[in-house]
Amino acid sequence: MNLSKNKPIFKNMLFVEKKFKHDIFQKKVQIEFRQMAEDEKFNKSVEDELICAICYGIAEEALESQCCHKLFCETCIEELKSSESYKPLQCPLCRASASFQVKQEKSCVSKFARRLIDALPTTCPNNCEAKNLVRGNIKQHLTQCPNSKYTCSYPKCDFSGNLQGYQQHIQERHGSDLVTAFDAFWKKTEQSDNSASSNTSWFYYLHFFFFFFFFNKVE
Template identity: 30%
Template sequence: MGYDVERFLGSIDEELKCPICCGVLEDPLQGQRCEHAFCRKCITEWMKTSETCPVDRNSLSSSQLQPIPRIVRNMLNHLSIRCDFIAEGCREVISLEDLSSHKSECKYNPEHPVPCLRDCGALVPKNRLESHDCIKDLRSLICCQQKEIQELKSAITILVSLSEQQKRMASLNNSSLHDLSERYEHLKNSITNLEKPIQQILQLAIRSDSLPSGETGTSIKDKLVEETTLEIYISNVDRCVTAGNLRDYLARNDVNVIACKESLYRGWKSDFRITIFKSDCSKVLDPNLWPRGIVCFVCGEYYSTKTEGNRDPQEPGPDSIVKASPSPWMIS
């Protein structure tokens, strides 16, 4: 329904009135073809029983209704209107555009909240002030607050659980990062150990330019290998140790292994022939690298150099003595 014309100051143009209720247009719509404007509630009720325009009786359906032009909407918004609560004592005159915001703040509004007269601290609509029960309303307020507290507790529990999961993931990421750092350091050390042999190879390659024309590429390759590599002989190794185990053990101790194979099997003991770079010779001859009983020979000049391990091997427990398992000293 439209606004009562008597509430407005000054005359109202007939184009701004609803043809159905004869009041000033409220939330208006217009027909798409005839362009007659109506209050939304008025035309909605009309369309329930008729599909014609109330003014010219031409065909009109709900799908043909549309908002009014902006210029008409601006004319409505600029009209001056008295407050809805003039009977309660409000004498304010505001623009139609500001009527809604004024009603929510008007102190004469029967639903405007005011403090309880009994000082319970509640804000009560004026029209319910006499029937206000402090205890009942406070109990209802407490129930609502308890419900909100339970919801907050549930949310906190979920957040704590998510936080614990993130901490565990962070711990796993830190562990993985630590492993990657160790691998990086090992790779860097390996590269450093290879730099000297590579320099030797480059020097040999440079010297090879001055070789007699009769020498072949194969002899040059053999000389390069002879100059940069070294063969060692590991004796008295437990039979459960394989070539792969031994290669991994030496790699963990920064020894670059070129080749590793078993050369002799003697009962429960084995011997291995291993090719390394000459720059790693001091590492394999370190007695602390090998447990007692294992002997390392440097081949080439009829075992010109040898060393015997002097550290105590870790003894396996009674449940771990399995012939197929690597020796404890290899996995320490």
């Protein structure tokens, strides 16, 4: 058998075999990763690594010490700094100095940990029905959460409730004031438009949108 004649095919076969092995390896890694992501023990061990060494919660705005490479919340470090017992720039865990020069340089902000923490799944603190919430988008969610609490800003009114309840409350309890304020708003807008100084009109427009919102949203 003349091998040299078959060389290109032989070479090709080697390549295919190599590629095949590589693909199998990749598949295996993918499957393992998927299994790990669903594995509670694995998730727990990852979460353990993301815990603040001061408050034992998931590190908020994570900082990483440059000495022992542990994570801390930015607020926990700030609180520690303002306490009397704190020695300036000393690590609270291993006592190494110059570990948290947050103000001087941003070197101890752990961007990687922050990314991981932002991706951790979470639930709405107001127990709304929202799905797919992660820690990174919870603040944004709370600005539009249907269960977010609103307290009435009317003097001596102690109403508090969700957005829909608040809208209803304003219409039912302060409806007449709403009309007065609405009228006053338009008259003032007219005046300021007629007068030379219309500098403040944007402010009234802002209020108009506020009232417009309520008149439209309340059923």
